[in-house]
Amino acid sequence: MxxxxxxxxxxxxxxxxxxxxVFNPNVKxxxxxxxxxxxxxxVFKDG
Numbered sequence: 001m002x003x004x005x006x007x008x009x010x011x012x013x014x015x016x017x018x019x020x021x022v023f024n025p026n027v028k029x030x031x032x033x034x035x036x037x038x039x040x041x042x043v044f045k046d047g
Contacts, residue, residue, distance in 0.1 A: 019036045029042040 017036070021038075023030060024045075026045050026047045027043065028046045029044055031039045031042070033039055
């Protein structure tokens with residue numbers, strides 16, 4: 001029965017990308033690239 005369901009069922013692949021980031025207001029220079037990765041080369045703490 002399970003095999004029939006697996007073979008006959010329609011497949012819908014869903015992907016929902018969510019990125020949540022919280023930063024201290026004293027941290028400056030944080031940027032993201034096109035893949036939502038943090039670029040840390042120019043990060044510094046102000047204050």
